[in-house]
Amino acid sequence: MSTTIIEAKANLDNALNAEGRQIPLSSVQITDYDHRQTVGKITVDNPKMICRDVNVYYTGKQALKHVSIDIGANEVIAFIGPSGCGKSTFLRCLNRMNDTIPFCQVIGEIKLDQDDIYDKSIDVVQLRARVGMVFQKPNPFPKSIYENVAYGPRIHGMVDGKAEMDELVRASLERAGLLKEVENRLSEPGTSLSGGQQQRLCIARAIAVNPEVILMDEPCSALDPIATAKIEELIDELRENYTIVIVTHSMQQAARVSQRTAYFHLGDLIEIGETDQIFTNPKHKLTEDYITGRFG
Amino acid sequence: MNKVISSPDPLQRNIKTIVNASLPRRHAAERRFRWYGLIAVSLGLAFVVLMFGNIISKGYPAFWQTYIQVPIQFDPAVIDPQGNRDPQALQSADYAALVRAGMRRMFPAVEGRLELRALYGLVSSDGALELQNRVLQNPELIGAEQEIWLLASANVDTLIKGNIERSLDETERPIKDNQIGWVDQLQAAGQIEKQFNTILFSSGDSREPEQAGIRGALMGSFYTLLITFLLSFPIGVATAVYLEEFAPKNRWTDLIEVNINNLAAVPSIVFGLLGLAVFINFFGLPRSAPLVGGLVLSLMTLPVIIIAGRAALTSVPPSIREAALGVGASKLQMVGHHVLPLAMPGMLTGSIIGMARALGESAPLLMIGMVAFIVDVPKSFTDPATVLPVQIFLWSDLPERAFVERTSAAIMVLLAFMIVMNGLAIILRKRFERRW
Amino acid sequence: MFIYLFLSLLLLSAGAYHLGRKRAFVVANGHIRKLHSLPSFYGSYTALWCFLPALIVFGLWITFQQGFIIDLVVAGMPPELRNLPPDQLNLVVNDLKNLVGGNFVSSAPNPAMLAAADHYRHLRTVGNAALWVTVLSLAILGVVHAWRAISPTLRARNRVERVVNVFLIASSTIAIFTTLGIVLSVVFESILFFQKVPISEFLFGLQWSPQTALRADQTGSSGAFGSVPLFAGTLLISGIAMVIAVPIGLMSALFLSEYATPKFRAVAKPALEVLAGIPTVVYGFFAALTVAPLIREIGTSMGLHVASESALAAGLVMGIMIIPFVSSLSDDVINAVPQSMRDGSYALGATKSETIKRVLLPAALPGIVGSILLAVSRAIGETMIVVMAAGLSANLTANPLEAVTTVTVQIVTLLTGDQEFDSPKTLAAFALGLMLFIVTLILNIIALQVVRKYREQYE
Incomplete structure (x- = not known):
């Protein structure tokens, strides 16, 4: 089933009317390329997020084409694919970080539990509190370690009083596996930590708000192997409490940490399946080429 | 590695309800903050509009000047009693008497010294000069009678422009009841007219507002800026080229750099002190001269040009330099043939902006005596002169309403120059903007 | 000729x-x-x-x-x-x-x-x-x-190039000679001044009345040369200016870089920068003829005594002049904060203003402080506005409605008009110039250092 340009335009029209976006349609040039059918089972029994027919346009250029996928509760799902394939773009749709980019349009349906996150009634502040994010490069604020972790709870008004905040900060650092290393220097600036520690600080900062989903955008790409191993271990532990979506360029990492893996290629979601199956027995030719190293 | 989280787990909270509860307060704060920002920008823009509006509304009437039509009889007995048309005699004749006679003819009923003096006060003393010029150009006029438009005095001009409150008590306004009566009569007879104010652009300073013009100041500014440009542009470009292309990286060049950055932030008045102490007292250059003004301003403008020039040079990609050196050009040829032409638009842009700043500068020029009352239009770099901003400063101190008007008009001319220069810089930048 | x-x-x-x-x-x-x-x-x-x-x-x-x-x-x-x-x-x-x-x-x-x-x-x-x-x-x-x-x-080429090289080097030393000239001229005259008036009186004296030194043969012709009231006046006016310029300039920069649409920004930013291009003499005229009478009128209607050359009027207009200075410097500083900081904050669910107040501003603080210091140095050295709108008599007061005088005003009044060059009155101007130069130099050096450190942090 390939959607024609006319249909896409109609889709966009509807979406615009429904959402009341500010960008006039006339300014958006739409080029809808043929897209490829996804191979594999996109649904799960216990979904946390449901995405259906998601399209993303940057000033009219289509970056993501008709992506439909479920993200199960308490699973780690990995997005892999060659660079420029749209995996990061899709990740940023899940907590509407794309809103900060001008001329970026997201069309389609993404639900967190029962709430359509692109619905008007959903506040982006609340959404991002529920769907946290960790970035490619560790980006601690130029504040103390303590203040970095306390930032989220503080802005959301989650705790009353200093004692409670202390406890929350310690618990978050503990859960991020960083407490032992920084216990005695909580007031030092976050930037004084090593790269791997900084990234775990950012994870602690994210889980301090107690999100339901944590998005990780190549969280280890700027780290050395030992720091990477620590983060991977941490991801495995966090699965108990959180749903984790991780974008990675390393297939080994995807194989190590995730239960399911989705392969993206030039804006298409090509294949989705159990991680074991994707890496041992890919069904799509493109997936196979990628994991066997023909390109990427 | 198993971890036991202490219970009750502080992390186990319902984020959704907590955040929802905080939302109204936070969105209100967001809106408030946004409003503060918008108010700040609007205030800034409002100041721009207010200043321009204020100055234009005060200044535009100055571009028109009131004239009175007076019947003048070129009486040979006054101009040329000998009747031999001797130029010396024509030059020194009492033309003011002709003006006075003309005024009396318009109002024959006026009598008494005080009354008559008030009557003569309606026209500017410039009238006599005007008649003299006419006669010298055309001696045939002698004996003839002509209706001539003579410049009205500043008070009449102010009255006609509606800037004198007629309801005020007579002692509180500069123009008296009888004068107002005459002016009204003249106006009714169509003998008062507003003409485009050419005097503003053609004459130098004067104590009489209606005769005061900015030509002297404009020429002063021109000479001063010419010196400034001739000195600061080549030296600035040379310095930028040296620092960017030739200078070794050592303490000495570091010192030069620090120096240039600091000079850019030294208060302008300190440059004035330098000019006074070094150029005038030490070298004995003349006070009030555009030459010294230009020297001082070029020292002030140099850092601007150097900084802009270096920025322009760094934007030329190294590949161009390598290409030139690769075909065997000397370093100087590489700079002269390739780098400098490419960087020139950027350097010119910086220089024009620097020159615009120099044009508006007045504080250091006060120090070197370019603040004197100078009637003559300067004709060289060493004539006593003033510049446009200083002329504005001088006029702004004078109490007459007519000078307020002229000050604002002079400001409008100055701002027009600034706009043209900055516009030129922008066009130059747009036109030669290059993306590598 | x-x-x-x-x-x-x-x-x-x-x-x-x-x-x-x-x-x-x-x-x-x-x-x-x-x-x-x-x-x-x-x-x-x-x-x-x-x-x-x-x-x-x-x-x-x-x-x-x-x-x-x-x-x-x-x-x-x-x-x-x-x-x-x-x-x-x-x-x-x-x-x-x-x-x-x-x-x-x-x-x-x-x-x-x-x-x-x-x-x-x-x-x-x-x-x-x-x-x-x-x-x-x-x-x-x-x-x-x-x-x-x-x-x-x-070897004609080498000889010509050598001459050009000498010219280039000579040009680059002009900056050094300018600084040297400034320092020597003010220091030399200041030394002469301090031979006539003790340096302690100049630095700590509370009386400033150089006008008494009218004639050289007058008894007690030295006048009073305590510069404290001048610096107090300068600080008062600069302070008022900063109170106006810092919030408006900073908030404008924040609004334009974080909130405004690209279209609005493209119009408003250059429009604000127009303020920076207006000659200071125009501000002085505006202050003396429009703002000062207005403030006086408003004050009188509220039953306050307002001097016709109030510090408030001069400070207010100087503040307007400095707005674009603060805003464009802060704009640079704010844009230097990496986008990843903003992303990190937004990803936690912070609103824009929370991100600005709690992440952006603290991160940009050193840079902003540097820009404010540069702006202060600008305000202290500003001459025309105060010459035209501030007073001449040296009052030691903190009341913005009274007339005060500033260092630059005194330099101008002491040096315009005819006087003998070696009278303490004239030399005092150079001593004031020296103080002004030192103060602004220190401010500039600190500010440039702070800003540079700040930039390096994010490079």
């Missing part, structure tokens, strides 16, 4: 260039490859020999000619004129110059003056003629020398 000589010299140099080029062809017998350098370098070489020596002599000559002539004329004057005290002699010389220039003179010229003027004119004519002859013959001599030196082995 001198312009024509200069133009002749230029013309001659252009001729020399062609001559040199031709000569190069001749000595190479038409085989350019035999020459060490391109023919145009031989041309430039000749032109430089023609131009430079003549120009140097020309410059020195016109710098010293007038002084020399005046000395000669004064020496030739009758003794009753020649032996006048220096200040009166100065007036005489001034009259003489006016007489020569054909301007009006203060009194009817007496025969001695007329004779002196004739003497002056005569000397000037002779001097100018000698100048023409000297300069032009030097130029021709230079050409001859170069013409004879040209041979295929002459």
Whole structure:
């Protein structure tokens, strides 16, 4: 089933009317390329997020084409694919970080539990509190370690009083596996930590708000192997409490940490399946080429 | 590695309800903050509009000047009693008497010294000069009678422009009841007219507002800026080229750099002190001269040009330099043939902006005596002169309403120059903007 | 007059260039490859020999000619004129110059003056003629020398490049000489001043009334030279300016970089920067004629006593002038904060204003402090606004509705108008200038250092 340009335009029209976006349609040039059918089972029994027919346009250029996928509760799902394939773009749709980019349009349906996150009634502040994010490069604020972790709870008004905040900060650092290393220097600036520690600080900062989903955008790409191993271990532990979506360029990492893996290629979601199956027995030719190293 | 989280787990909270509860307060704060920002920008823009509006509304009437039509009889007995048309005699004749006679003819009923003096006060003393010029150009006029438009005095001009409150008590306004009566009569007879104010652009300073013009100041500014440009542009470009292309990286060049950055932030008045102490007292250059003004301003403008020039040079990609050196050009040829032409638009842009700043500068020029009352239009770099901003400063101190008007008009001319220069810089930048 | 000589010299140099080029062809017998350098370098070489020596002599000559002539004329004057005290002699010389220039003179010229003027004119004519002859013959001599030196082995390119190099290096030292000139001139005069007025009185004295030193022979003519009220006044006005400029400038920068649509930004930013391009004398006019009366009116209607030259008016307008300065500097600083900081905050669910207040501003704080310091240094050194809108009398007060005076106002009032150059009153201006220079220099150095450190942090 390939959607024609006319249909896409109609889709966009509807979406615009429904959402009341500010960008006039006339300014958006739409080029809808043929897209490829996804191979594999996109649904799960216990979904946390449901995405259906998601399209993303940057000033009219289509970056993501008709992506439909479920993200199960308490699973780690990995997005892999060659660079420029749209995996990061899709990740940023899940907590509407794309809103900060001008001329970026997201069309389609993404639900967190029962709430359509692109619905008007959903506040982006609340959404991002529920769907946290960790970035490619560790980006601690130029504040103390303590203040970095306390930032989220503080802005959301989650705790009353200093004692409670202390406890929350310690618990978050503990859960991020960083407490032992920084216990005695909580007031030092976050930037004084090593790269791997900084990234775990950012994870602690994210889980301090107690999100339901944590998005990780190549969280280890700027780290050395030992720091990477620590983060991977941490991801495995966090699965108990959180749903984790991780974008990675390393297939080994995807194989190590995730239960399911989705392969993206030039804006298409090509294949989705159990991680074991994707890496041992890919069904799509493109997936196979990628994991066997023909390109990427 | 198993971890036991202490219970009750502080992390186990319902984020959704907590955040929802905080939302109204936070969105209100967001809106408030946004409003503060918008108010700040609007205030800034409002100041721009207010200043321009204020100055234009005060200044535009100055571009028109009131004239009175007076019947003048070129009486040979006054101009040329000998009747031999001797130029010396024509030059020194009492033309003011002709003006006075003309005024009396318009109002024959006026009598008494005080009354008559008030009557003569309606026209500017410039009238006599005007008649003299006419006669010298055309001696045939002698004996003839002509209706001539003579410049009205500043008070009449102010009255006609509606800037004198007629309801005020007579002692509180500069123009008296009888004068107002005459002016009204003249106006009714169509003998008062507003003409485009050419005097503003053609004459130098004067104590009489209606005769005061900015030509002297404009020429002063021109000479001063010419010196400034001739000195600061080549030296600035040379310095930028040296620092960017030739200078070794050592303490000495570091010192030069620090120096240039600091000079850019030294208060302008300190440059004035330098000019006074070094150029005038030490070298004995003349006070009030555009030459010294230009020297001082070029020292002030140099850092601007150097900084802009270096920025322009760094934007030329190294590949161009390598290409030139690769075909065997000397370093100087590489700079002269390739780098400098490419960087020139950027350097010119910086220089024009620097020159615009120099044009508006007045504080250091006060120090070197370019603040004197100078009637003559300067004709060289060493004539006593003033510049446009200083002329504005001088006029702004004078109490007459007519000078307020002229000050604002002079400001409008100055701002027009600034706009043209900055516009030129922008066009130059747009036109030669290059993306590598 | 001198312009024509200069133009002749230029013309001659252009001729020399062609001559040199031709000569190069001749000595190479038409085989350019035999020459060490391109023919145009031989041309430039000749032109430089023609131009430079003549120009140097020309410059020195016109710098010293007038002084020399005046000395000669004064020496030739009758003794009753020649032996006048220096200040009166100065007036005489001034009259003489006016007489020569054909301007009006203060009194009817007496025969001695007329004779002196004739003497002056005569000397000037002779001097100018000698100048023409000297300069032009030097130029021709230079050409001859170069013409004879040209041979295929002459390294013309290297020599020309060396001259250009010397010119470049000389140009780059001008900045050093300027600073040196500033420092020497203010320090030298200040030392003279501190010989007459103790430095402690100048730094800590609470009284400023230099106007009492009217005549040199007056008793107690030293006046009072305590600079504290001036610095207090400067700080008061600058403080008011900062109170206006910092919030408006900072908030504008934040709004334009974080909230405004690209379209609005494209219009509003240059419009705000117009404020930076307006000459300060225009601000002064606006302050003195519009703002000060307005403030006075408002104050009086509220039953307050407001001086007609209130510090508030000057400070307010100075604040407006500094707005674009603060906003464009803060804009740079805010844009230097990496996007990842903003992303990190947004990803936690912070609103824009929370991100700005809790992440952006703390991160940008050092840079913003640096920009504010630069703005303060600007405010302290600003002259025209305060000269036109602030008072002249030195009041030690913190009430913004009263008139205060500032350092720059005093420098201007002390140095405009006629006075003897070595009176404490005049020298005081240089001492104030020295203080001003030191204070702004320290502020600038700290600010530039802070801003640079801040930039390095994010590079």
